[in-house]
Amino acid sequence: MSTATNFDLSAFTRATEARDADGQLAAYADDAELRTVDAAHGPSEPEVRRGRDAIGALLRDVCGRPMTHRVTDAVQDGDRVAFQVACRYDDGTRVLASTVARLRDGRIAEQTTVQAWDA
Numbered sequence: 001m002s003t004a005t006n007f008d009l010s011a012f013t014r015a016t017e018a019r020d021a022d023g024q025l026a027a028y029a030d031d032a033e034l035r036t037v038d039a040a041h042g043p044s045e046p047e048v049r050r051g052r053d054a055i056g057a058l059l060r061d062v063c064g065r066p067m068t069h070r071v072t073d074a075v076q077d078g079d080r081v082a083f084q085v086a087c088r089y090d091d092g093t094r095v096l097a098s099t100v101a102r103l104r105d106g107r108i109a110e111q112t113t114v115q116a117w118d119a
Contacts, residue, residue: 007081007103009076009081009083012027013083015027017071020063021059021063024059024063025055028055029105030051032051032052032107032110033049033050034050034055035048065089066090067088067089068087069085069086070087071084072084072085079102079103080101081100082099084097084099085099093118094117095116097114098114
């Protein structure tokens with residue numbers, strides 16, 4: 001696997017905080033896989049989205065919601081990137097998502113996100 005020297009973590013962070021689905025989607029490989037673990041999808045059976053079309057649909061849905069996103073603790077080391085996204089809906093509900101991703105050729109190839117919602 002090649003290193004990810006051309007992955008732009010700052011641009012990805014800006015797109016995430018601006019709720020720019022297309023800007024975020026540009027960071028994903030065509031065959032990327034995104035796994036999500038949460039209260040509805042445990043570690044044994046995470047929700048899995050494969051490919052840019054499926055990931056793009058999720059990003060457009062999330063970015064279309066009335067909420068803010070703040071990226072924290074973003075780090076990159078070679079072909080790995082990790083970050084947290086603190087979200088807040090207009091009604092005050094908060095979500096925290098922690099992500100670790102593997103990069104290939106400067107794009108996200110595999111991503112695992114664990115998210116927790118306010119009750």
